[in-house]
Amino acid sequence: MRFYEYESKALFARHGLPLGEHRVATSADEARAAATAIGGPVVMKSQVLSGGRMKAGAVKFADTADEAASLFQPIMDAVVSGQTGRSVLVESKSPVAQEYFLSVTWDGRRKQPVLLFSDMGGIDIEEVAETHPEHLSRTHFSTLLPITPRIAKEAVGAVGVTGGALNRITPIATELMRLFLEYDLTLAEINPLARLEDGRFVVLDGHVDMEAEARGRHKKLLAELGVQEEETRQARPPTDFEIRGRQVNEADHRGVAGNVVEFDGDLGLVIGAGGGSLTLFDAVRKHGGKPANYCEIGGNPSVGKACELTKLILGKPGVEKIAVMMNVVSNTRVDIVARGVIKGCIESGKDPKDVIAIFRIPGAWEDEGFKILAKHGVDYCDRSVSMYEAAGRAVAKMG
Secondary structure, eight states: OBOOHHHHHHHHHHTTOOBOOEEEESSHHHHHHHHHHHOSOEEEEEOOSSSOTTTTTOEEEESSHHHHHHHHHHHHHOOBTTBOOSOEEEEEOOOEEEEEEEEEEEETTTTEEEEEEESOOSSOHHHHHHHOGGGEEEEEOOSSSOOOHHHHHHHHHTTTOOHHHHHHHHHHHHHHHHHHHHTTEEEEEEEEEEEETTSOEEEOOEEEEEOGGGTTTTHHHHHHHTOOTTOOOSSSOOOHHHHHHHHHHHTOOSSEEEEEEEOSOSEEEEEBSTHHHHHHHHHHHHTTOOBSEEEEEESOOOHHHHHHHHHHHHTSTTOOEEEEEOSOBSSSOHHHHHHHHHHHHHHTTOOHHHHEEEEEOOBTTHHHHHHHHHHTTOOBOOTTSOHHHHHHHHHHHTO
């Protein structure tokens, strides 16, 4: 789940990271008041869960409080990757001498967090990595051993930063690593970290992503930041469909039937098996299909839970059929999923054999599950049919 910039900075403030004076405005009058309180020129930034704000006209500069008030609505109306802002962050404009990039993320190959640092901040780090790799350092660190300043100092010094800058950036990077681990984050990024003309360092922009499964553990923090429980918070605000998917999952503790993401296709997906769900989603697209959603089902959900998920997906406008697919399962009963999906079809006023394009879940209690599917005339297959082939069969049913 992704945080807005003002929420990220609130989290940074808890760890003593240096921030410029800033306030959140939800109206032109509040923008004027914020600029007045800050004093001097300000930067005004739309609060959206996406990058590209500057190019979209969602970041503007104001020299006076009245100008800040006049710019509020144009910033709110600016569309950034299909989103409009929920508020505007009004922040003091700082005279910048140099910009740096600082980020902690997860390296899936090494299975370790990695600290990324560059003395070329303010631009896409991918561009730096491609055109100026000598200006980017990658330093892995342990999740078990204590975080020490030595790790951060090595990362910052690796690109040639020395002297006062090295000594001032090191504690910032150290705290960013601690923050990353403490809050179960998948990304903690500062871009840019600015060295001002007077020598001070200030976080000008920040991005934070938290592991979705960690929400329960950090419920108090999220409440303090104002993050509502129904907000899925990906690269955009959640849709009503996604909120209902979360509600389906939370209504019953048994198994998983959630992590629903909405797309605009016509083939609904009831898929699972961890990485298998991503594999199946990609396979559908590879065969030319248009997924209506992504979701995850598994962990032996109840009949009711599988039923409600099916009804949710079938009730999505534009969905013509659903594909029910998983890898070989051992901790999920095939017959229970089959009962739930068929029940969901019937309660949606649909004939299961007409709307289930394919059912491909082999594993525990599969014989019983296949009997149920056969009784209703549903097209199903066992483990002899690969997930990729099953996805192809589902797409073919869409014509």
